[in-house]
Amino acid sequence: MIILLGCSVGGSGKSTIAQNLAAAFTHKDKSVVLVDADLRKVTTRWGNKRKRNPKLKRIDVRQHHGNIASDVALLKQQYDVVIIDCGGFESRELFSAIAVCDIMLIPFRVRRRDLESLEDMEEIALKAKMHNLSMLMFSVLSQCPTLPTQYPRIWDAEKACKSFGLPALKSKTFTRNAYDDSDEFGMSVIEYTDRKACNEIINMANEIEDIFKKMINGDAIL
Numbered sequence: 001m002i003i004l005l006g007c008s009v010g011g012s013g014k015s016t017i018a019q020n021l022a023a024a025f026t027h028k029d030k031s032v033v034l035v036d037a038d039l040r041k042v043t044t045r046w047g048n049k050r051k052r053n054p055k056l057k058r059i060d061v062r063q064h065h066g067n068i069a070s071d072v073a074l075l076k077q078q079y080d081v082v083i084i085d086c087g088g089f090e091s092r093e094l095f096s097a098i099a100v101c102d103i104m105l106i107p108f109r110v111r112r113r114d115l116e117s118l119e120d121m122e123e124i125a126l127k128a129k130m131h132n133l134s135m136l137m138f139s140v141l142s143q144c145p146t147l148p149t150q151y152p153r154i155w156d157a158e159k160a161c162k163s164f165g166l167p168a169l170k171s172k173t174f175t176r177n178a179y180d181d182s183d184e185f186g187m188s189v190i191e192y193t194d195r196k197a198c199n200e201i202i203n204m205a206n207e208i209e210d211i212f213k214k215m216i217n218g219d220a221i222l
C-alpha cells in the first residue's frame with residue numbers, strides 16, 4: 001500500500017502524520033518505509049533521531065527526489081506500507097507520487113487559510129484521476145481544536161472538504177503537545193505519554209487499512 005501525504009499548504013501536518021502513521025503500521029507488524037520527498041529533510045531528521053534510540057522499533061527512512069514514481073513502485077514490492085512525505089508545494093515529487101499512490105491524504109487545519117486551498121487541491125485531484133484511476137484521495141483534519149465549543153468549526157470543515165470532492169477521514173488529529181514533543185526524540189505519539197493522541201493515530205491507521213482492504217476487494221468505501 002502506498003500512502004501519500006501531500007497538500008499545497010505549508011505546516012498542515014503532512015510530516016507529523018506521515019511519521020506517526022509509519023510508527024503505527026510498524027507497531028501493527030507491517031514492514032514500513034518512509035519516503036522523505038521534501039528537500040528540507042524534516043522526516044529524515046526525525047528518522048535519524050529515532051535511529052539513536054535503540055528502544056524504538058526501527059523504521060526505514062529514505063530520501064527520493066525529482067520523479068519518484070519508479071523508486072516508489074519498487075519500494076511497494078519490498079515493503080507492506082510505503083508512506084511518502086511531500087513538501088508543502090506543488091512539485092515534481094508530488095505529481096510523480098500521485099501517479100503511483102493508492103491513497104492520498106491531504107491534511108488541513110481547521111483554519112480558513114488552509115481550507116481556502118481546497119479549490120486548488122480539487123483541481124489537483126481532478127488531474128490526478130487522469131493519471132491514476134484507482135487512487136483515492138481524502139482530506140485529514142489536523143490540529144483540530146480540543147474545546148467542545150469549537151467542534152462546529154470541525155463539522156463545517158468536514159462539510160467543506162466533502163463539497164470539494166475530498167471527503168475527510170473519520171479519524172483526525174487534535175492539537176496536542178504530544179505531537180510536537182514526541183517528535184523531538186524521533187518518537188511517535190503511540191510511543192509517548194498522551195493516550196488521546198495515541199488513539200487518534202491508531203484509529204487513523206486502522207481506518208486507512210480498512211479503506212485499502214475495501215479498495216482491493218472492490219467494495220464500496222464512501
Ligand SMILES: Nc1ncnc2c1ncn2[C@@H]1O[C@H](COP(=O)(O)OP(=O)(O)OP(=O)(O)O)[C@@H](O)[C@H]1O
Pocket residue numbers: 009010011012013014015016017038042086087088089142143144173174175176177179180183
Ligand atoms: N496534532 C498536532 N498537535 C500539535 N502540534 C502539531 C500537530 N500536528 C502537527 N503539529 C506541529 O505543527 C508543525 C507543522 O507540522 P508538520 O511539520 O507536520 O507540517 P507539514 O505539513 O509537514 O509542514 P511543511 O509544509 O512545512 O512540510 C510542527 O511543529 C508539528 O509538531
Ligand SMILES: [Mg+2]
Pocket residue numbers: 014015016038042085086087088
Ligand atoms: Mg513537512
